[in-house]
Amino acid sequence: MLEISNLHVKLEEEDKAILKGVDLAVKAGEVHAIMGPNGSGKSTLSYVLAGREGYEVTDGTATLEGRDLLGLEPEERAALGLFLAFQYPVEIPGVGNMTFLRTALNAQRKARGQEELNPAAFLKLVREKAKSLHIDAEMLKRPVNVGFSGGEKKRNEILQMAVLEPRMCILDETDSGLDVDAMKLVADGVNALRGPDRAFLVITHYQRLLDHIVPDVVHIMADGRIVASGGPELALEVEMNGYADILKSVA
Template structure:
């Protein structure tokens, strides 16, 4: 599904190299976790894949089903089936959550040459999915993320993910700022979306999220590269020993 090969990325403004030859592959239907200490380049990886401005790819490639992501605009990547759940979802006053989400759903459908969703269909679908995530009607009516608590913002991200039905989901530190209950809601939402045609790249600092969202593969990232990959036990090792020993061992 997602294939990243020898990716080198620098910040455009500072001429600072962040990713230094990162490679990983997420096959269809699998959940991969990327863990790593602060400053290892985890968020940069998610931004570059989603197409944020300000980064220059100097070497390497990132493809989804064989198509180069790096040549596409952010909205084209989204229409192709890529979704990034933000660490800090953005507040947009004056724009209704529903208006925004319906515009996004239909823009993606239009880009793929599919028929747009009628407002009746959309409302029905969104109400169903919102219920599972315990998002009430009042929250749906409010402006995008405005006045939402940290947990509500993350649930809103998962609601968007559920409505947009992407094939490749990248989750950037989705667990940050979540209490235990919110973490369970968000994880349940993600687990409900797991399936043979959908893959996840879960970027996280801590192992605890991975108790709820069981990964197939865990990658350890350091200084812009993947330094070690393994099964879920790798995450437990990080939790017990910290990154120090692991990174020293990986050299």
């Protein structure tokens, strides 16, 4: 599904390398987790894959189902089925959540040559998805993320994911700022979307999210590279001993 090879990225504005040769392959149906200390390049990886400006790819490739991602605009990547759940979802005053979702869904459908969804069908779809995430009608009516609590913002990300039905979902520290109940709700939402045609890349600082979204593979990232990969037990090791031991053992 997602193939990243020897990816090198630096900041556009300054001569600072962030990613220094990332290799990663996520197959359809799999859930991979990336863990790592602050500043290791986890979030940068997610932004570069989603197409945020400000980064320069100096070497390497990233493909989604064989299609080169790095030359595409963010909206083209989304239409191919890539989705990034933001660590800090952006507040957009004046744009209604429903308008936003409908515009996004129909833009993606249009880009894929599918027919746009009519308002009634769209409404039904959103209501259905929102219900399982405990998102009420009032929240859907409000401007995108404006006045939402941390938990509401993250649930809204998962709602977008559920409505847009991407093939490749990247979750960037979706657990940050969530209490246990909120995290469980979010995890349930993600688990409901797991399936043989969809893959997940879960970026997290702590192991606790992985109790709820159990990964197939865990990667440890440090200083712009993936330095260790293993099963879920790798996450537990981090939880027990911190990153220092692992980083020492691979140094």
